[in-house]
Amino acid sequence: MSDINDSSVNRSHALSGFPTDAPTAFHLLAKPTGATCNLDCKYCFFLSKEMLYPGSRFRMADALLEIYVKQMIESQRTEEVTIAWQGGEPTLMGLDFFKRSVEYAEKYKKPNQSILHTMQTNGTKIDDDWAAFFKKNNFLIGLSVDGPRVMHDTYRVNKGGMGTFDQVMHGLENLRKYNVDFNILCTLNTANADFPLEVYRFFRDELHAEYIQFIPIIERATFETLPIANQGWSERPGGDRPLYIQAGDLVTERSVKPEQYGRFLNTIFDEWVRRDVGKIFVQMFDVALGNWMGIHSLCIFSPTCGAALALEHNGDLYSCDHFVEPAFLLGNIQETHMIDLVASDQQRKFGKDKLDTLPRYCRECEVRFACHGGCPKDRFIHTPDGEAGLNYLCAGYKLFFHHIDPYMRTMADLLRRGRYADEIMETFAGEAPAAGAEKEVRTPRSRHKPRH
Numbered sequence: 542m543s544d545i546n547d548s549s550v551n552r553s554h555a556l557s558g559f560p561t562d563a564p565t566a567f568h569l570l571a572k573p574t575g576a577t578c579n580l581d582c583k584y585c586f587f588l589s590k591e592m593l594y595p596g597s598r599f600r601m602a603d604a605l606l607e608i609y610v611k612q613m614i615e616s617q618r619t620e621e622v623t624i625a626w627q628g629g630e631p632t633l634m635g636l637d638f639f640k641r642s643v644e645y646a647e648k649y650k651k652p653n654q655s656i657l658h659t660m661q662t663n664g665t666k667i668d669d670d671w672a673a674f675f676k677k678n679n680f681l682i683g684l685s686v687d688g689p690r691v692m693h694d695t696y697r698v699n700k701g702g703m704g705t706f707d708q709v710m711h712g713l714e715n716l717r718k719y720n721v722d723f724n725i726l727c728t729l730n731t732a733n734a735d736f737p738l739e740v741y742r743f744f745r746d747e748l749h750a751e752y753i754q755f756i757p758i759i760e761r762a763t764f765e766t767l768p769i770a771n772q773g774w775s776e777r778p779g780g781d782r783p784l785y786i787q788a789g790d791l792v793t794e795r796s797v798k799p800e801q802y803g804r805f806l807n808t809i810f811d812e813w814v815r816r817d818v819g820k821i822f823v824q825m826f827d828v829a830l831g832n833w834m835g836i837h838s839l840c841i842f843s844p845t846c847g848a849a850l851a852l853e854h855n856g857d858l859y860s861c862d863h864f865v866e867p868a869f870l871l872g873n874i875q876e877t878h879m880i881d882l883v884a885s886d887q888q889r890k891f892g893k894d895k896l897d898t899l900p901r902y903c904r905e906c907e908v909r910f911a912c913h914g915g916c917p918k919d920r921f922i923h924t925p926d927g928e929a930g931l932n933y934l935c936a937g938y939k940l941f942f943h944h945i946d947p948y949m950r951t952m953a954d955l956l957r958r959g960r961y962a963d964e965i966m967e968t969f970a971g972e973a974p975a976a977g978a979e980k981e982v983r984t985p986r987s988r989h990k991p992r993h
């Protein structure tokens with residue numbers, strides 16, 4: 542695993558044909574700065590992935606950028622291709638890097654293809670220039686915010702340990718000033734998971750977010766690594782830090798508890814289903830409704846996975862963003878075209894293992910159709926009868942999927958009859974709202990069907 546050099550650029554080859562079993566499309570998160578970030582969020586175990594590339598400058602070379610964009614477009618047999626950037630913090634590459642990325646996409650896209658550019662960012666670097674660029678090129682921005690100031694600043698701190706709320710809000714103001722599309726990405730951890738309505742209403746009413754994604758923080762550790770892991774994953778002068786890998790059946794003190802996760806989702810759902818359907822899109826609810834209709838739109842809640850890969854700054858391709866570790870390295874796209882790596886036996890086995898390793902407890906579970914055992918990275922506890930491989934969040938998933946079942950059945954039925962999911966709000970308008978959910982319903986109501 543070495544960084545790109547000029548001679549290696551020439552080893553890239555054009556795609557002459559699709560390998561058998563190549564997927565029609567796949568998702569890829571590219572990390573142009575590797576795990577390098579200007580912040581020091583305490584739960585961010587990705588920071589430790591810098592240890593995979595000792596001595597690296599952690600900057601994707603321009604030649605590799607072109608190879609990546611070209612191969613990504615060549616590999617997709619769909620009309621829309623997503624070029625997705627993540628980190629670390631991708632804005633550290635500077636604006637010119639992304640201008641070139643857009644130019645390469647225009648150069649290589651096929652006549653019938655459109656390109657969706659996305660970036661996941663902590664938002665602290667977004668000034669007028671960035672926001673104008675995002676708007677001009679229709680970027681969809683995922684902005685990390687953990688809730689109101691006190692919750693956000695608990696763990697989302699800079700290198701000096703100071704909260705970053707003000708810088709993030711400044712970045713958001715710029716996004717809003719230029720009317721850039723954005724999603725809120727909120728991690729759930731011990732600082733905010735007991736405050737579901739405060740978090741949800743902050744996003745809805747103060748940030749005016751329409752798309753919200755909640756990501757449970759689960760930092761695994763072993764008995765040996767737990768004390769160090771509890772201190773965080775950034776480099777500390779004279780201090781140890783372990784390379785984070787998916788191992789161990791303990792979790793850090795910041796990690797969300799399973800039932801806490803379920804209660805959080807249930808409380809928000811109760812407010813959402815009475816007043817926000819069709820206006821606010823919470824990824825978990827959207828995906829669940831899809832599953833109630835037999836449509837799988839998110840790997841975590843699908844029977845198999847393996848179509849969401851991660852690309853490091855030097856061209857190394859990994860099975861998944863959550864498995865950027867040596868055992869899950871597929872190869873380097875400068876040496877092997879990415880479609881060959883995506884269609885490889887190793888990657889197909891990775892995706893199929895999600896199903897093949899499902900414990901009997903899950904196979905017999907009433908809400909298996911909605912859950913499918915969750916993400917393999919979180920399957921590190923034992924079932925009640927002692928089988929390994931149950932999802933750490935199982936108790937929370939059960940709480941949530943059972944709670945939403947009658948509502949999901951109603952919405953799925955409406956959609957099957959060609960109606961709109963938001964009609965459910967009339968059905969449940971007479972029911973007591975969740976405690977404190979007494980605010981006026983906003984008008985006018987949109988009539989969007991859920992995105993799947």
Ligand code: SF4
Binds near residue numbers: 862895916918
């Ligand atoms: S390991 Fe988890 S996040 Fe990665 S592709 Fe599979 S289900 Fe998705």
Ligand code: SF4
Binds near residue numbers: 907936
């Ligand atoms: S809710 Fe629990 S038992 Fe049921 S499929 Fe999900 S992880 Fe398995």
